[in-house]
Amino acid sequence: MRDRGDRGVWSHALAEQRAVLTEDVRDFTLLVREWAAAGESHFGVVFTSPRSMSRRAKTFGLYVERLDDFLREHPADDALADQIAWLN
Amino acid sequence: MARTRTFRLPDELLASLEERARDRGDSANALAERLLEEGLRRDRHPLVDFWDSAAGRRAIVLGTRLEVGQVIDTWLLSDKSVTQTAEYFEIPQAKIQAAVSYYAEFQEEIDQWRERKQEFADREYEAWRKEQALFT
Numbered sequence: 001m002r003d004r005g006d007r008g009v010w011s012h013a014l015a016e017q018r019a020v021l022t023e024d025v026r027d028f029t030l031l032v033r034e035w036a037a038a039g040e041s042h043f044g045v046v047f048t049s050p051r052s053m054s055r056r057a058k059t060f061g062l063y064v065e066r067l068d069d070f071l072r073e074h075p076a077d078d079a080l081a082d083q084i085a086w087l088n
Numbered sequence: 089m090a091r092t093r094t095f096r097l098p099d100e101l102l103a104s105l106e107e108r109a110r111d112r113g114d115s116a117n118a119l120a121e122r123l124l125e126e127g128l129r130r131d132r133h134p135l136v137d138f139w140d141s142a143a144g145r146r147a148i149v150l151g152t153r154l155e156v157g158q159v160i161d162t163w164l165l166s167d168k169s170v171t172q173t174a175e176y177f178e179i180p181q182a183k184i185q186a187a188v189s190y191y192a193e194f195q196e197e198i199d200q201w202r203e204r205k206q207e208f209a210d211r212e213y214e215a216w217r218k219e220q221a222l223f224t
Contacts, residue, residue: 005153006141023158025209030142049209050161086216 006031010042019044019080021067032084044080046070048087132193135186146201147190149183157202159187 006027013020022028025047035042053063066087074080097105102116109119122145126138129147137150147156154177163184166172170188174181191198 005139009153025212026205027142029208029212034142047209047212049213050165054165084212084216086213088213 010035014042017043017077019046021046021048023048023050025049029084036082041082043078044083044085046080046085046087052088129190129194133186133190135183136190147194147198149179149187152177152179152183154179154187155201156187156190157198157205159184160191160198161202163188 006024009020010028010031012018020028022045028045028047032042032045048063053059053066070085070087074085105120106116109116112119114122130136130138135150136156137148138145139148140146141155148154149156149159159173159177162176163170163173166176170181170184173184177184
């Protein structure tokens with residue numbers, strides 16, 4: 001996915017019916033709004049902030065733990081359909 | 089301040105420029121100025137590229153989706169360690185170093201970008217938090 005632009009990632013997530021987990025709040029918020037304005041559905045976006053949820057080696061365990069808790073609370077494939085959530 | 093300078097360019101190149109400008113809804117002058125500016129920057133920083141995101145044009149690390157500002161955020165959080173930042177993103181140290189070099193030359197621009205991005209994220213988080221509170 002590294003060589004894909006935001007729209008490429010977004011299209012891939014839609015095709016695979018997956019939510020997107022990202023720190024890129026601005027670009028993906030704009031994509032979600034664009035998508036909603038066109039009346040299209042998506043499978044959710046989960047935002048994190050590098051300030052509170054760093055993925056650095058020292059704090060990566062916390063990141064995984066929070067994400068695991070979140071996924072256990074939202075087990076259905078479509079649990080995040082058309083939603084934005086934050087892990088903070 | 090802008091100055092006028094005349095260049096002699098092949099017809100095909102001008103036609104291509106005008107066609108591309110029309111496709112993007114830009115003026116040929118604006119597109120030429122941007123391409124020239126980015127070309128000069130690429131020339132000095134060959135591991136930095138530019139592409140369009142939903143929020144506008146941005147400098148990225150070549151061959152990745154990583155914005156230069158995002159790399160700098162992590163580099164600063166990693167006590168300015170190029171090694172740790174490279175390990176974090178799982179890319180060669182040379183690419184982190186390239187982002188730092190670009191930052192050194194365009195620090196004000198990158199810092200403004202980082203600030204705007206953070207402000208946007210903070211606003212969105214607050215709006216989401218308020219909305220969630222209505223459900224509790």
